[in-house]
Amino acid sequence: MWRRAPRAEDDRVTEIIAGPQMSLLEILALLGAVVLAVARWLPPAARPPVTIGAASAFVLSAAPLTVLGLRWQMLPVLAGAALALPFAVSPLIRRRAGRPARRARWWMALPGSVLCVVLTATGPAAAWAFPVPVFPEPTGDFAVGTRVLQWTDPDRPETATPEPDDRRTVVVQLWYPAQKSPAGTRRARYLGRTEQEARTVSDALARYAGLPGFLVDGVPRALTRSVPDAPVAVDGGRFPAVVFSPGLGGVRTQNTAWAEELASHGYVVAALDHPYDSAAVVLADGRTIGTEVGSTGDDEEDNRRAAETAGIRAADLSFVLTQLDRLDRGGAEGALTGRLDTGRAAVTGHSLGGAAALQAARQDRRFAAVIDLDGYPRDPTPLPFHQPALALTQAIGPGTDARYIPRLTEVLKLSTATGYRLTIPGAAHLTFTDAPLYLPPVPAMVGSLGRTESRRVVAATTLAFLDSTLRHEPGDLAGALSAHGELTVYRPGDSR
Known part of the structure; x- marks a missing residue:
């Protein structure tokens, strides 16, 4: 009698759960970078807390990643965040200093935001294409x-x-x-x-x-x-x-x-x-x-x-x-x-x-x-x-x-x-x-x-x-x- 092999449906679920093969720190850095890239388009009242939270999440996750060993798949994420960070944070700094915040017109800001999002999205795509392999759980009794x-x-x-x-x-x-x-x-x-x-x-x-x-x-x-x-x-x-x-x-x-x-x-x-x-x-x-x-x-x-x-x-x-x-x-x-x-x-x-x-x-x-x-x-x-x-x-x-x-x-x-x-x-x-x-x-x-x-x-x-x-x-x-x-x-x- 042939032993049971894992069902195809089980494997598909496993593959979906495995996702892009990113660690928790990498996911936090990715989310922080994405939010920084789109913070400019949020309602005015939401921008300051969201920007501060995203910047904090990105820095607190990216810093240990560089110490533990940064995968190359995260480099475009860092690039996207580095490009978005000055534009997201500078209005907050100017406002805190009592100076009027300067914001580019939407048609000038849109290409930059799109570029940041594209760069950031390249990270999980690369991590999915070249992941840290996850070995399947053997199905036998031993x-x-x-x-x-x-x-x-x-x-x-x-x-x-x-x-x-x-x-x-x-x-x-x-x-x-x-x-x-x-x-x-x-x-x-x-x-x-x-x-x-x-x-x-x-x-x-x-x-x-x-x-x-x-x-x-x-x-x-x-x-x-x-x-x-x-x-x-x-x-x-x-x-x-x-x-x-x-x-x-x-x-x-x-x-x-x-x-x-x-x-x-x-x-x-x-x-x-x-x-x-x-x-x-x-x-x-x-x-x-x-x-x-x-x-x-x-x-x-x-x-x-x-x-x-x-x-x-x-x-x-x-x-x-x-x-x-x-x-x-x-x-x-x-x-x-x-x-x-x-x-x-x-x-x-x-x-x-x-x-x-x-x-x-x-x-x-x-x-x-x-x-x-x-x-x-x-x-x-x-x-x-x-x-x-x-x-x-x-x-x-x-x-x-x-x-x-x-x-x-x-x-x-x-x-x-x-x-x-x-x-x-x-x-x-x-x-x-x-x-x-x-x-x-x-x-x-x-x-x-x-x-x-x-x-x-x-x-x-x-x-x-x-x-x-x-x-x-x-x-x-x-x-x-x-x-x-x-x-x-x-x-x-x-x-x-």
Whole structure:
């Protein structure tokens, strides 16, 4: 029986309540600036008290904001208030000094008032377009804990460096079912263990995407729904594992909302940072490793490099599954000893990570299922694999690579188990990540599903698939998936 996903109506209400994502101080400063801009048009008797109140509210809220850290979205609000303040206050000062108040004629004052209001309105519009992301409350029965580990594979050299003794190291973040923490317990920061790490990663992601870093300066401020190192849930038995690889240049936290939702339903999610590939990887010793993967402009060479990187990632995914098994057996540090069921493990990934997941499934039969989130298969020699597979794809349009669906279909048909390809209307490539929570809702960028519906659809479809393949729960999987898009099913023995 499929678990209940949050209803679309609930999500729409949440999105409306979230509004422009402004703090109380920012809202007070905004209201003060707006009132200052329109005070000139109030009845004469109302102008003095309203102006004094608005000026006081603005100053008392703007001052602590500058101390606590002013977001760039508030700069036009400050500009609008600074422009309106002298014209709103000067008549009061002149009257108090016994001099006649001078007021410009209405047709001269109107353009200035309009300019102040427009400037002030730009602030909440910018805050709405580039908010501090608010992570949705997971819908499962468990609270969610998280911890970050670093593992080194003694059997694999690091091919990205010339040092012969350098071994392949990955940073892994776990999200797991946890005991409920007391109210007020500090939640985990998004993008990093510390504020400094979060800002380092945020700046690196912005550079990788070609965006000015200040546009997304709210992202490292975000807190998730997980509690660092929370005690593991007492109930629930042994939890299936889901190993995740991010997109090219992506980071381990890029699918945090999805990982928290899965963990709340009784899964342990292990997401990787791939050094020299992820935008930034902060190691335990404080070193930061940036990406060395970039486009050469030569399609053939870029495809070769993508296939090589996917192969390295596939090996990383298998290594992490080995480490999770050691963790369960007590061979590595952690409170999950005896609680991880690595015999029920899925390998997943987004974009290039999805390609790596498909390749890892073919190479490592320990994985019992595979999920590809809009990833173009990169295995240079596709061969049959035995796991059931789910591929979620963006809406296919004129701009989609014409080779994508035929190549994906070819790979899915090689499975000796049932495969599913679900194309989600309104989805874009970044729909399958946390990006809709903090980027402008531009359809070409994050799709048209909205900030909450994107997460809901991806969680509902992947949970249905995992419950069916790893937990063998009864139900109509094809029916559950087709409710969210255009489904194609590939069954073993079908004509090829």
